[in-house]
Amino acid sequence: MNGEQQTSVTNVVKALGLRNRGPIASIPNHNGNAAKITAHLDAGGTLFNCGVSWHFRKLLKEERPDFWADALLRSAENARQAKIRAAHRNMMLRTHCKRGHELTAQTCRIITVKHHVQTHGTWQHRECQICRREFNKTSKFTAEQINALVKGAKAGLTISQLTNYRYPGTRVMRVNQYNTAMRADPQLAATLEPIFAKNRSVALRLAHPRKLIVPRRIDSGPALTGIIAGPSNEIFTAVNRAVPRHLDFETRKEVMSEMMLAILEGTLAIEDAPQRWREFSRAAYRMFPTKYGPVSLDAPAFHDSDTPLIERISVGLWS
Structure with missing residues (x-):
């Protein structure tokens, strides 16, 4: 190509405006790109190594900001988990x-x-x-720490209060320093051991004062649920064990009554009582549904009757 031909080609390019084309025009597929990013994040990847290009990710961010915000959170969590796994692998390689x-x-x-x-x-x-x-065996300690330990023991402090970081106001040494000092001087350990035992007992009594109160003796019958039955009744014993005690008194009494009646009728086996008590509790809740909401004045008094709860002016109970 001679000089004249090169000049003519340059002029044509300038005339058509093809020198600085900018980004190539493309039609983004937001649904497909979002599906690719979601699948990549589900597999534990991050947006940094995602297969969708930066150009399409930028368009998706502008088009669907909520999706992009959720993707950023998931990508950060995946990156954190990847770092944890990598650190664990490196730790186990040692x-x-x-x-x-x-x-x-x-x-x-x-x-x-x-x-x-x-x-x-x-x-x-x-x-x-x-x-x-x-x-733990070679921890160093000073004489000042031993003197402070002895003074704290005489003052009524426990080993935890003298060695634990939770008590910065009374802590004088670390636990390993205390163990090393007790091993180095058995006579000191024999002297402090009964003192610390007494201090620990006093601290426990002060922390749990209710344990000092003798509970009142319960002089009730063999059953504390209010349902009286003979202790040798096999059906009652099985049902009483099957129905949980977190139910309220009325509901539990109704459930137990229906279960014992079903066992006597033969529709319920005793060994199936622990697995089937929820069926009877649901039936009890259906029979008395007003427990969890306001009582409707037009509702029937019982599940199998049409008698309303109150007497209305148009239709009386005795008419």
């Missing part, structure tokens, strides 16, 4: 701890660590039990 101990099912455990600063609050950690035992 064969030794940082001190060289082999991590096996007997020498390690997976614990859930809580953190109040993180967004999700918890994460998992694979802990070496050998390192944990060595750390």
Whole structure:
């Protein structure tokens, strides 16, 4: 192509406006793209690795904002779960701890660590039990901590109040430091053990004062439900065990009566009572439906009669 031909082609391109075409025009299929994104999110994927292009996702976002908002939430949750799975895989790939101990099912455990600063609050950690035992045995403590421990014991504090993080005002040392100090000085441990036992007993009595009150003796009959029956009645005993006691008194009495009558008639087996008591409770609720709503004055007094609850002016009860 010579110079004149190249110039003519350039002029034609400028005349037709084909230099900066911009994005290629396309007809979006919102239903198909939404179905693809939904299937991808159901499979655990995210919008980052979705098969729908960015151009069509932008059009779908403008066309269906509610769908896009829900897709963003699901994508974020899928990404979080993927990170958790990846962290768990990387954690399980470790064969030794940082001190060289082999991590096996007997020498390690997976614990859930809580953190109040993180967004999700918890994460998992694979802990070496050998390192944990060595750390608990070699915890350092000071004489000031031992003196504070003895003063707290004499003041009536418990071991939890002196070692637990829930009591920052009275805490003087960690639990592992306390265990190390008691192992290092058995005489001190023998002296503090009865004091802490007494303090713990006093703290329990103060925390649960109702246990100090002797309950009144119940001098009622063999059945506390108000339904009197002989203790040797096999039918009553089976029905009484089958019908739950969270039902109100009237409903439970009605259900038990109908079940015992059905057993006597032969339509209900004793061994089927625990599985079929709901049938009789539904029948009782149908018979007395006004328990959960206002009473209709024109409703019949009973399920199998036409007598209304009140006497109306047009039609009297005795006419």
